[in-house]
Amino acid sequence: MKRKIRAGIIGCGNIAGWNELDKAREKPCTHLGAYRRREDVEVVGCCDIDIARAAKFAKQFRIGFHTDSINSLLSKRVDVLSICVPYTRHFSVLKAAINNTCRPRTVFLEKPISDDLNRAKEMVELCGRNKVRLFVNNRRLSAFYQAFKEAIKEKFDNQILFVSAWCSSGMHAIGIHMIDLLRSICGEVNWVFAVQEKESIRFLPYSHNYIPTDPRFCSLLAFRNGVKAAFFNTAKTDFTYFEIEVLCKNGRIRAINNCGKITYQEKLAPGESSLSYRLGGEKRVGFASRPLFEDLINEIIDGDYGKSPMRGEEALKSYLIIDSMKKSTRTNRIQPVR
Ligand SMILES: NC(=O)c1ccc[n+]([C@@H]2O[C@H](COP(=O)([O-])OP(=O)(O)OC[C@H]3O[C@@H](n4cnc5c(N)ncnc54)[C@H](O)[C@@H]3O)[C@@H](O)[C@H]2O)c1
Incomplete structure (x- = not known):
């Protein structure tokens, strides 16, 4: 049997998973909800700077591992990392992920890419240099x-x-x-x-x-x-x-x-x-x-990165x-x- 794709989530807030409990929203409407729709993906862990938030998230959504350290999360051999922290922190979190020896091959970053052009450029370059596929959430596929x-x-x-x-x-x-x-x-x-x-x-x-x-x-x-x-x-x-x-x-x-x-x-x-x-x-x-998140995750897992409207270069x-x-x-x- 083919090995499942291992997903990890950093930033255990609304767009990561909690919005899934909002009855008014079409599902899936979060990173976690969309990963869980796919049989070939397993969510191996979640991470939040606030350990209590990470623990609550893991308990609610039955995720086997939680931590407040990105290094511990990545040591779980994460293939796809969802970054769902506030956008002012995208730069530091992405950098920490890419500089880790267990860097993920794919990153799904929330929008906007950053709050600063130079940092956004550096993020795209860093991913390019390290052959990490950087996808940024946008509504082009909606x-x-x-x-x-x-x-x-x-x-x-x-x-x-x-x-x-x-x-x-x-x-x-x-x-x-x-x-x-x-x-x-x-x-x-x-x-x-x-x-x-x-x-x-x-x-x-x-x-x-x-x-x-x-x-x-x-x-x-x-x-x-x-x-x-x-x-x-x-x-x-x-x-x-x-x-x-x-x-x-x-x-x-x-x-x-x-x-x-x-x-x-x-x-x-x-x-x-x-x-x-x-x-x-x-x-x-x-x-x-159609629920956008399903299409976003399908694009990340199955899409052609070279042609994807979600590429980091597009967000830049x-x-x-x-x-x-x-x-x-x-x-x-x-x-x-x-
Ligand atoms: N695509 C969309 O339609 C959409 C909708 C809502 C939010 N967003 C984006 O998603 C991001 C998160 O939004 P949210 O509503 O889920 O926020 P949230 O506040 O509910 O969750 C953010 C979480 O990140 C954690 N966090 C902060 N800094 C961290 C760090 N350095 N390392 C680890 N965890 C950290 C916080 O403790 C919090 O639990 C924002 O950048 C926002 O712009 C996108």
Whole structure:
């Protein structure tokens, strides 16, 4: 019988496993939940800087080994390591894992890759040098992203003029997902111009990850294909908000309800009246939602790393845009993205 793939988890919090107990979420919705769906994977241990948290996690999810030391976790011969610690600690935890003699061959890192461009670059380089496959969580494989992209192509032949995008919380918490979506629709960015949103609410009732100092930007993005996007990111709401509208040559397409619903309007056939020169009624694009985590883990285990949209290099490109926005707010100038 083939040996099972050995998975280890560091950071025993919500996205690692506890969200699995949230009845409102489609399952699997965590690293642990998705590993457990696969018969060829076994979760061999978990680790948390807070040993009590590691113990509670191991007990709840019946994991045979827990520790507060990454070295002890890796000594369990971990093939795939999930890093689910706060993103400000991604750099130090990844570095410790790669520098370990029992380094894993594959790392599944939570998003965003880091909170600093130089650290993000170093992480990608370090993994490359040590032949470690670095996957970073993003939504590119989600049923919604794929259906939205497909509909722009099918209904409007990809003839995009402008994009407007809105999202709540900060750039590292939620904004990175929108940047990733914009890149997947419009391609790479030439330059950005950004201003910083100053006000924010102090806490988000549903998110202990919310950091009021996480920057929020309103920005113009110019893509290499000539498309421009207006992007609004605010932390003034205490509800989640993630919407996008794409204006095309022959109509418009929108994702509303936090991307739970896609609607579009096509231009009417030209007629005698000036009233025919407008958009027709709103229609809906159907798509079957799928639990994203299942697809993420399948990509990591079975996918072609060279072609994966989850590669560290891809996450780095998205982070570069955030970094360029930061620079633009400091200089009050257009900032090339490179
Ligand atoms: N992909 C998504 O949709 C999504 C959703 C939520 C969170 N996240 C990301 O996942 C990460 C974790 O989020 P969460 O909600 O699970 O947080 P959490 O606070 O519930 O869990 C984080 C855990 O990491 C532990 N930890 C902190 N530093 C550590 C270290 N150096 N070594 C070992 N353990 C350490 C903490 O004690 C805590 O138990 C964040 O970076 C967040 O951005 C992603």
